[in-house]
Every structure is written in structure tokens, then in C-alpha cells.
Amino acid sequence: MTDRAKRDKACVGKEMPATSRRSPSAEKGSAKKTENKLDLTVITGLSGAGKSEAVATFEDMGYFCIDNLPPQMLPGAIELFSLEGSRVSQAALVFDARGGCYFDELGRALEYLRKSGVDFRLLYLEADEEALVARYQATRRPHPLSTDLHEGIEKERSLLSPLRAQADVVIDTTNLSPWELRRWVAETLLADRLEGQLFVSLQSFGYRHGLPDEADMVLDTRFLPNPHWVEQLRRKSGLDAAVKDFVVERADAQEFLDQVVGLVRFTAPRFLAEEKRRLVLALGCTGGRHRSVALVEELAQRLKNESGVVVSVSHRDIDKSERR
Numbered sequence: 001m002t003d004r005a006k007r008d009k010a011c012v013g014k015e016m017p018a019t020s021r022r023s024p025s026a027e028k029g030s031a032k033k034t035e036n037k038l039d040l041t042v043i044t045g046l047s048g049a050g051k052s053e054a055v056a057t058f059e060d061m062g063y064f065c066i067d068n069l070p071p072q073m074l075p076g077a078i079e080l081f082s083l084e085g086s087r088v089s090q091a092a093l094v095f096d097a098r099g100g101c102y103f104d105e106l107g108r109a110l111e112y113l114r115k116s117g118v119d120f121r122l123l124y125l126e127a128d129e130e131a132l133v134a135r136y137q138a139t140r141r142p143h144p145l146s147t148d149l150h151e152g153i154e155k156e157r158s159l160l161s162p163l164r165a166q167a168d169v170v171i172d173t174t175n176l177s178p179w180e181l182r183r184w185v186a187e188t189l190l191a192d193r194l195e196g197q198l199f200v201s202l203q204s205f206g207y208r209h210g211l212p213d214e215a216d217m218v219l220d221t222r223f224l225p226n227p228h229w230v231e232q233l234r235r236k237s238g239l240d241a242a243v244k245d246f247v248v249e250r251a252d253a254q255e256f257l258d259q260v261v262g263l264v265r266f267t268a269p270r271f272l273a274e275e276k277r278r279l280v281l282a283l284g285c286t287g288g289r290h291r292s293v294a295l296v297e298e299l300a301q302r303l304k305n306e307s308g309v310v311v312s313v314s315h316r317d318i319d320k321s322e323r324r
Contacts, residue, residue: 038078038081038082038088038089038090038091038118038119039063039089039090039091040078040090040091040092040093040113040118040119040120040121041058041063041091041092041093041120041121041122041123041189042092042093042095042110042120042121042122042123043055043058043092043093043094043095043123043125044094044095044096044106044122044123044124044125044160044163045096045123045124045125045126045160045164045171046125046126046127046132046153046156046157046160047096047132047143047144047145047152047153047156048127048131048132048135048136049125049126049127049132049173050125050127050171050173050176050178050181051067051094051096051125052067052094053178053181053182053185054123054125054171054181054182054185055067055092055094056182057181057182057185057186057190058090058092058185058190059092060186060199060201060310060312061090061186061190061199061310062090063090063091063092064081064088064090064091064092065091065092065093065094066091066092066093066094067094068094068095068096069093069094069095070105071095071105071106071108071109072105072109074093074106074109074110074112074113075109075112075113075116077091077093078113078116078118096144106163107162107163107166110122110163110166121168121169121189122163122166122167122168122169123167123168123169123171123189124160124163124164124167124169124170124171125170125171125173126157126164126170126171126172126173127172127173127174128172128174129150129153129154130174131173131174131175132153133149133150133153136149137149143156144156145159169189171184171185177213177214179212179213179214179280180214182201183214183278186199186277186278187277187278191277196272196308197272197277197308197309197310198264198268198271198272198276198277198278198279198308198309198310199277199278199279199310199312200264200268200278200279200281200303200309200310200311200312201278201279201280201281201312201313201314202281202282202283202296202299202300202303202311202312202313202314203215203280203281203282203283203296203313203314203315203316204238204282204283204284204285204288204292204293204295204296204314204315204316204317204318205282205283205284205288205292205316205317206284206285206286206287206288206289206292206316206317206320207220207222207284207285207286207288208286208287208288208317209287209288209316209317209320211282211284212280212282212316214280215280215281215282216279216280216281217279217280217281217282218282218283218284219260219281219282219283219284220284221256221283221284221285221291221292221295222284222285222286222291223252223256224247224250224252224253224256224285224291225246225250226285226286226290226291227243227246227247227290227291228286228287228289228290230246233246233290236290237289237290237293237318238289238290238291238292238293238294238295238296238297238315238318239293239294239297239315239318243290243293243294244294244297244298246294247290247291247294247295248294248295248298253295256295257295257298257299257302260281260299261299261302261303261306264279264281264303264306264309265306267279268306268308268309269308272308283295283296283299287317287320288315288316288317288318288320289317289318289320292315293315293318296313296315297313300313
């Protein structure tokens with residue numbers, strides 16, 4: 001018997017944890033504590049279809065997020081969220097095939113939530129086989145359900161078909177880039193969160209690695225001295241205090257940041273008037289490791305208290321190797 005067969009056999013007949021086997025009165029009480037408080041989204045779908053990008057968008061919007069939560073833990077997690085004093089009012093939870101045999105219990109866990117009166121939204125992501133194969137080949141990662149990629153995709157699609165049928169929203173990501181998916185989720189599923197607000201995605205990048213396709217605005221920071229040429233800073237990044245001080249404390253950098261904040265202040269209400277709720281603002285330097293990173297971090301700090309602006313940060317090229 002293979003390890004996978006042993007694992008699957010061990011899962012047969014497993015019940016939901018004790019938290020799901022409560023009396024009707026206890027379940028009713030729990031529902032009263034959560035139904036008007038918790039904004040819950042459950043995310044599932046095919047491996048490689050973009051669940052990580054989707055949940056990252058929820059996280060950017062202030063949701064409490066858990067990736068790859070075993071379904072048996074779902075009822076307990078909801079109870080914790082509903083406890084008096086809990087600060088979790090919005091949550092997005094991801095379930096996928098990495099959960100192994102526990103994944104078989106997700107349907108039962110969701111049914112428990114329905115019977116308990118807990119409102120939630122089920123988001124399902126998928127893509128065609130060609131797109132999934134290309135993504136797996138690009139990352140060189142094995143499929144969680146089989147050493148044979150095509151077999152694993154087919155098996156997972158079959159396994160998830162009952163959940164797909166229950167989904168409130170199904171997203172086909174075949175022709176979507178990661179940024180297009182995030183934009184779609186933000187502007188569609190989270191549109192109410194963006195009402196009257198502009199979602200500003202700040203991104204650092206290196207010109208050496210190409211321009212970011214998803215950027216609405218690109219600003220060049222290469223007018224500032226490059227920390228790469230300072231021996232003690234070369235192996236650090238813009239996240240390190242020494243590099244940040246070297247870059248940000250300069251008068252030219254301060255004036256640049258003032259100008260960018262002014263640009264966002266000026267354009268934000270005008271973008272919103274045109275029904276544009278998301279702005280991707282990219283700052284670039286040579287390698288995307290020092291100047292652009294430090295400036296994006298500082299810019300995020302300056303913008304986070306701006307009225308009508310929600311800010312997220314990403315550093316596209318910070319981990320790419322330095323070379324000259």
C-alpha cells in the first residue's frame with residue numbers, strides 16, 4: 001500500500017471535530033454571535049488557479065486571512081472569531097488540495113456553517129488544463145494530488161466539482177495575469193470596500209528586469225545615488241534601516257516624495273469620479289532592490305493616513321540576484 005493510499009484510508013470515516021457536534025441550542029447561540037458580525041469569504045478551487053493572489057487582495061483590504069486551513073478547524077475558527085473581544089470582523093479562508101484528506105471534509109464544514117446560521121460567500125477559482133500545466137511548469141512544483149501533472153489536475157477537478165456547484169462566485173483565471181485577477185477581485189467582490197476610496201498599489205521594480213505591465217503610472221528613481229556602490233549597503237535592501245536612511249534622508253528624495261503624495265492627492269478624487277477605484281503606482285530603480293524599495297516603503301507610510309486612500313505594497317524584484 002502506498003503512503004498516499006494509507007493516508008486516504010486513514011481518513012475514511014473521520015468525523016467533524018467536537019465543535020461541530022453541538023446541540024441545536026448551542027449552535028443557535030453561536031450563530032447569534034457571528035451572523036451579524038463576521039464578513040466571511042471561503043476561497044477554494046484548482047491548484048494553480050490563483051487562490052494565493054485572490055486571498056492577498058482580501059488581505060490588502062484589511063481581511064484576516066488564513067491559507068490552507070484544515071476544514072476540521074473551520075468551525076472552531078469561526079467560534080474564536082465570534083468571541084467577545086475578538087477584533088476579527090472580516091475573514092477570508094483558503095482551502096485546497098494541500099490539505100490532503102482533510103479537504104474531503106470541507107463540504108461538511110460548510111454545511112455546518114449553513115446550519116449554524118453563519119453567512120459566508122464561497123469563491124471558486126479555476127482555469128483550463130493548458131493554463132494550469134503552463135503555470136506548474138513555470139514554477140517547477142509538483143501537483144499535490146499526483147506525480148503526473150495531468151492526472152493530478154483531472155483528479156482535483158473531479159474532487160472539487162461538488163464545491164464548484166455550490167460556489168457563489170466562479171472565476172476562470174485562464175486568461176488573467178496575477179495583477180488582472182487581483183484587480184478583478186478588488187473592483188468586483190470588494191467594490192463595496194472601495195466605495196469612495198482609491199486602492200493604491202505601490203510596487204517597486206528594477207528596470208533591468210523590465211517594466212511592470214500592470215502599472216498605471218511609472219516613476220523613475222534612478223536620479224538618486226545608488227546604494228549598490230556603497231560596499232556596506234550592497235548586500236542589503238531598501239527594507240534595511242541603513243539603506244532607507246541613505247536613500248530617503250536626502251533632500252532630493254524628500255522633495256520627490258512630497259511631489260508623489262501631492263500627485264496622489266490630486267488624482268485620487270478625479271479617478272474616483274471616473275469610476276476608477278484602483279491605481280497601480282510603480283517606482284523603479286536599476287535592480288529593484290535598494291532605492292525603489294526604500295521609497296515605496298516611505299511613500300506607503302505617508303499615504304496610509306490619507307483620507308480616501310487604501311494602500312498596499314509589493315516589491316517585485318527585491319529577491320532577484322544582483323549583477324553588474
